Structures are given as C-alpha cells and as structure tokens.
Amino acid sequence: MTDLSHPIFARLYPRLDAGCAKAGGDAHRAELLAGVSGRVLEVGAGYGANFAHYPPGVTEVVAVEPEPRLRARAGHAAGRAPVPVTVRPGVAEDLDLDDASFDVAVVSLVLCSVRDPARALAELRRVLRPGGELRYYEHVRGSTPGKVRFQRAADVVWPFFAAGCHLTRRTDARIARSGFTVRDERHFEFPDSGKGNPASPHVLGIAIRD
Template sequence: MTADHVHPIFARIYPRLDAAAARAGGAAHRDELLAGARGRVLELGAGHGANFAHYPAEVTEVVAIEPEPGLRARAVAAAAATAVPVAVRAGVAEDLDLDDASFDVAVASLVLCSVGDPVRALSELRRVLRPGGELRYYEHVRAVTPGAVRFQKYTDVFWPYLAAGCHVSRPTGEWIARSGFTVRSERRFAFPDSRLNPASPHLIGVAVRD
C-alpha cells in the first residue's frame, strides 16, 4: 500500500481554510482536544501541522503521520518551530508501520472523515496504543436529525471529489465506541453553527483503549 495520497490542489487550499477556521474557534477546539495529553503521542493525518503548537509540555514526543506530500512538507516546517519534539512520517491510517502498544495517546483530528477504511484505521490506532491509552478525537460527523442526515448523504455524492476523500455523513462516534474503546468524555457541537454547512456537526472526545 502506497504511503502517498496526492491531492495538490487540496494541499494548497486547506491551510488557508484552516487558518480561517482557527480564527473562528478552531484553535480553541484544538486546545480542548489536547489539554492534558502526556507521554508519547501518535497523530494520525497531521496535515500541515495545525495541532503541533497546541501540544502541552507534558508530551515527550509526537509521531505525526501524513500521506499527502505537500501537506507533509508543511508539517515538517511546522515541526521545526514547535517546542514539543515532532517527527513527521509518511504513512496511511489503515496500515501503520508502528509497534504494538507503543503510544500513550493517539490523536485523530479532522481525519477519519477522509480515510478509505475508518474502521480499520481505528483498529490500527487501538493496536498501537498501550492498554489504557487514550484516543483523542476532533471530527466532523453525521448529524442527528433525519433531514440533516439526508442533506449530508446527498452532499457525499460529490463532496469527496472536492475535498480529498472527505465524507460528511460518517457516524464516527459510533465507530469509535464499537472499536475496542470506552468513551470517557464527548461533546457534540456545531462548527460553524450553520444548517447550510453539511460538515457543521462535530465531536470532541476522549476514549480509552479497553
């Protein structure tokens, strides 16, 4: 399985979109996601490194996996300017070249929407976490109301072609709860708070490997 998923247009546009989202509240969400993290951390789908500056000092190392080469290059540059040690690697979520039970924390941040097989990716995250290790997740997910879910499913006919494989209607929270994790805390919210944005429903949570 190749470690590179090449999306050059998305790789150029996404950092700008993320910067706007950070100013609108996304930076605070990343702080919430990572507050209290400690030890050795695996970050899945690190993108251009938007999370790196939000890791607390108690984190001893971050191994950041990113399959898109343009975003990965930006992540390498971001890692060089970050206080916490960060090693950026190529890789894919469904086949992590990492040892079993070798991480204290795994981070999935706006990535499970776009991996080819999210259930397998969660299985891999569980494998590399030590028993009792934490999965911290910040994802846009399937809506709650039937009308909003229908809107998302219609959107998913074309959305993945525009957004590097991203799907807006995935029940990611349900998958996490069924993948060998116990959900310790979870918050559902809209970001942005707009019914016209199919990616608005979000979750931030912490789950523990059983």
C-alpha cells in the same frame, strides 16, 4: 502505500483552516490536546495545525501524514513546535509502528476521509498501550433527518473536492464499538450558524483503549 496525493486540496486546505481557526477551531484543537502527556501518535497531521497546541508533558509526537505537500508543510511546523515532533509518511490503515508503543493517539478531521475507518481504528488501538487514550475531533453524521438528507445529497460530490472526505460517517459510534471506552464526549455545531454547511456537526472526545 504511504503517499496519497491531493494537490489542489493540499493548496487550499491550509487557507480554509486558517479561517476556521479564527472562528474557534484553534480553541477546539487546544481542548483536544489539553492534558496530553507521554509519547503521542498523530495520524493525518495535515500541515501541522495541532503542533502548537501540544502541552509540555508530551515527550514526543510522531506525526503521520500521507499527502506529500501537506507533509512538507508539517515538517516546517514541527521545527516551531513546543515539543519534539517527527513527521513521517504513512496511512492510517497500515501504520508501520510497534504494538502498544504510544500513550496517546490523536485524530482530528481525518477519520472522515480514510478509506477504511474500521481498519484505521484497529490500527490506532493496536499501537496504543492498554489504557492509552484516543483523542478525537471530527465532523460526523447529523442528528436530525433534515441534516442527514442534506449531507447525503452533498456527499455525491463532496469527496471529490475534499480529498475523499465523507459527510455521513458515524465516527463517534464507530469509535465506541472498536475496542475503546468513551470517557468524555461532546457534540456541537461548528461553525455555530452551520445550517448551510453539511460538515457542521462535530464531536470532540476522549476514548480509552480497552
């Protein structure tokens, strides 16, 4: 399966993300991709929000996106990107790509919604060369009991409206035990006043393929 259709989410997400970009999301994407070079795989590229932030040291980006409407928008964004970008269908759990064929893999706000996070991370590790980087920017499970209770309550309905997104995944911890060594990582709330937002706990980091 290479297509996962979420037509309502695909129409709404670019508008919602535009507001997040103005509130600081663009700065987070720039931080995520700072210093990236070589051949890059981006999984769950969405509508191509990261493309404008790739630095000139990148020789090629292969961008995988399973949602057809978002993928079409990503194709248009690829034409405006500062580096070569190829957009193709695919799902994180079954990448039709060669072993050890990328220098860097990028995931941003996607591991919350993949159907099998462990398999997705195994695939990312497989296609990265030894010593290659996993760059990640994700929302994660909260660090306080109150926040976790809030997330669990919201998670009853959240996935239905957010294309399968789950709020309580410990993506940061899962990366650290999936054949990667975390080199840099920071946790933060986004937006800053995120008490009423169950998706406000975020992590941004770099992990090295063992």
